[in-house]
Amino acid sequence: MTSISGEPIPAITEATLTDIATNGIWGDGLTPSASTLGVAEALLAALRGEEVQLPPVLAELVGEVRAKAETDLHGIDVAGDVRLSGLAIKLRDGKPHPAVIVPAGWNPFGWLPFLYLYLKLAQKGYHVLAYTPRGIGYKGWLSTSGGHIDVGGDKDWADGSKVIDFAERYFDPTKIGFLGESYGSGISQLVAAHDPRNRVAAVVALSTWGNLATSLYANGTRHLAAVEALIGFTGGAMEEKFDEEGRRILTDFRNGVNLDAVVEWGAKRSPQTYVDKTNERGIPTFISNTWHETLFPVGPVIETFDALTVPKHLNLWIGDHGAPEGPGLVGLPLGWPFPGLAVPIQEAYDWLDHHLLGATNDVPAWPQVINQSMFTYKTTGTGIGGRRITVPAHRESYSSWSEVTTGGETWNLTGEGTLSDKPTAGWSQDFIAGNPTEANAGELLKTGEKEWFGNPKRYDPEQFESSRLLSWSTEALTAQGGDAARRIRGAAEVRLTVRSTGDTATLVAYLFDIAPDGSARIITHEPYTATGLTPGEDATVSWKLQATSYDVAAEHRLALVVTSADPLYLPAAWAQVVSTTTIGSPRGSESRLELPLG
Numbered sequence: 001m002t003s004i005s006g007e008p009i010p011a012i013t014e015a016t017l018t019d020i021a022t023n024g025i026w027g028d029g030l031t032p033s034a035s036t037l038g039v040a041e042a043l044l045a046a047l048r049g050e051e052v053q054l055p056p057v058l059a060e061l062v063g064e065v066r067a068k069a070e071t072d073l074h075g076i077d078v079a080g081d082v083r084l085s086g087l088a089i090k091l092r093d094g095k096p097h098p099a100v101i102v103p104a105g106w107n108p109f110g111w112l113p114f115l116y117l118y119l120k121l122a123q124k125g126y127h128v129l130a131y132t133p134r135g136i137g138y139k140g141w142l143s144t145s146g147g148h149i150d151v152g153g154d155k156d157w158a159d160g161s162k163v164i165d166f167a168e169r170y171f172d173p174t175k176i177g178f179l180g181e182s183y184g185s186g187i188s189q190l191v192a193a194h195d196p197r198n199r200v201a202a203v204v205a206l207s208t209w210g211n212l213a214t215s216l217y218a219n220g221t222r223h224l225a226a227v228e229a230l231i232g233f234t235g236g237a238m239e240e241k242f243d244e245e246g247r248r249i250l251t252d253f254r255n256g257v258n259l260d261a262v263v264e265w266g267a268k269r270s271p272q273t274y275v276d277k278t279n280e281r282g283i284p285t286f287i288s289n290t291w292h293e294t295l296f297p298v299g300p301v302i303e304t305f306d307a308l309t310v311p312k313h314l315n316l317w318i319g320d321h322g323a324p325e326g327p328g329l330v331g332l333p334l335g336w337p338f339p340g341l342a343v344p345i346q347e348a349y350d351w352l353d354h355h356l357l358g359a360t361n362d363v364p365a366w367p368q369v370i371n372q373s374m375f376t377y378k379t380t381g382t383g384i385g386g387r388r389i390t391v392p393a394h395r396e397s398y399s400s401w402s403e404v405t406t407g408g409e410t411w412n413l414t415g416e417g418t419l420s421d422k423p424t425a426g427w428s429q430d431f432i433a434g435n436p437t438e439a440n441a442g443e444l445l446k447t448g449e450k451e452w453f454g455n456p457k458r459y460d461p462e463q464f465e466s467s468r469l470l471s472w473s474t475e476a477l478t479a480q481g482g483d484a485a486r487r488i489r490g491a492a493e494v495r496l497t498v499r500s501t502g503d504t505a506t507l508v509a510y511l512f513d514i515a516p517d518g519s520a521r522i523i524t525h526e527p528y529t530a531t532g533l534t535p536g537e538d539a540t541v542s543w544k545l546q547a548t549s550y551d552v553a554a555e556h557r558l559a560l561v562v563t564s565a566d567p568l569y570l571p572a573a574w575a576q577v578v579s580t581t582t583i584g585s586p587r588g589s590e591s592r593l594e595l596p597l598g
Helices: 014-023 034-047 056-068 112-124 154-171 183-194 212-216 224-232 244-255 259-268 271-281 298-307 326-330 343-357 446-452
Strands: 069-079 082-091 099-103 127-131 176-181 202-206 285-290 312-317 369-372 378-381 387-391 395-398 407-413 428-433 470-473 484-490 493-500 505-514 520-530 539-544 548-553 557-563 579-584 592-597
Touching: 014 034, 014 326, 034 056, 034 112, 034 326, 056 069, 056 112, 069 154, 082 112, 082 154, 099 112, 099 154, 099 183, 112 127, 112 176, 112 326, 112 343, 127 154, 154 176, 154 183, 176 183, 176 343, 183 202, 183 271, 202 343, 212 224, 212 259, 212 298, 224 244, 244 259, 271 298, 285 298, 285 343, 298 312, 312 343, 326 343, 407 557, 493 505, 493 557, 505 548, 505 579, 520 539, 520 548
Parallel strands: 099 127, 099 176, 176 202, 202 285, 285 312, 312 369
Antiparallel strands: 069 082, 082 127, 369 395, 378 387, 407 592, 428 579, 470 557, 484 548, 484 592, 493 539, 493 579, 493 592, 505 520, 505 557
């Protein structure tokens, strides 16, 4: 028995599902893990009537769907010689049903990894059509689509409408909804906003982006790690997978040239650009993202959500890209193995059920925004290293994003490395710029995924390289009502006066929580690149860090750390040109941290 890749299909056991439920869905880079792919290929084989070993819960699911639906592979012709790979599950009970269309995420396996999701949707009473967006996938695989990758451009919008045409012919559905994760989530929103006949009745966008331009290039800083990962996991070489325009844009981005054109290209591919269209159409939109998202940072997502006037809902979770909803998409019996693990995908189902099936559920009474506060879960040791969640992190409800931040306070940076409630001027401190340090935002996808499963990265500030960064910290904080010393809610802002020996200076600001034992956890961060500097002269800059929901415990300290490089933004090999950066605090432009509270 072989898979679509030609490799033997492994036996799928409870241990396979445990691996997904405790370690997440990611393998190397944006490639799904071996367990994720194993489950998907086994489910596909079982749907096609082949004998494979599955745990009882999955075998029962396959049996139920096979009994009431037919599953077929389709080539969907969309433009010229471009054909998209699709998988359809058609209910055959003779009753009317809505359809859910699922554009695949950005991975070389196309629609394959989410077989479990398609089965669960069919079980709930939906026709399902999953498809791989143009250009994605390994050459020759049945889940690979033709054409060049358009990265959510107008070709993808038109393709989505052709897919809807196919769904209408094949299913004759009562309504059509889109559910997408990652790349598929952006395409879902963009197709809904542009379909000429306005046929999308609801959208679920998981681990999505709001503005692709500012996700990948914000505050003058290129998000190189994200773009390199995207280029590397298309299923082929860049020269093969992208057309001439795409190759030029990506090359310019890598080289840091013609960035205005890169921004224009990214803005065209951004749901935020078409909010007015979505609002005019009244498309109910469900959005999910994470505080420590390393592909599509939360800030632009919040801005896009805030501009929507349609029925809408925003969930923000602990973790990183795909971590909260991932197990529910690829193979997770609901409610297992730790409390709260199934909630992200269950609430997505509830949204579709209300807007497509007409289910009477709690969706109309939902608050617009629910934020999960970071690291408020309770854990216990696993006995084999790491922690396991026993009580999920608490969630806070708001009627709008504007309610999240209710106040704030100013912390002033001093020449002694402290954060003070009084402005201090006339000091300056230097550090050597050009190398990443132990104070960093973590590994792309991996660090935040571990956070979601109860194992946030612990930093040792004693190991921070003092010559290559500057830091300021508070005294131990006392409780201000309840157990928390500070309830950080929203986006912190830093103002710094910078001077460099060069004409450009990149500053990466991190906010850490330092425990009494000296260990630290990262709260938030964000880079800023100041350009056009006159060497040796001061320039005052300010920028917002990524929004967060974080409770600082009593007796803990807050620390602001500023470096010049982070592997997410500037590769380690970049540090060939070393310069000196000076942070100062001249009178009238004192350096400070504005902390949002709620």
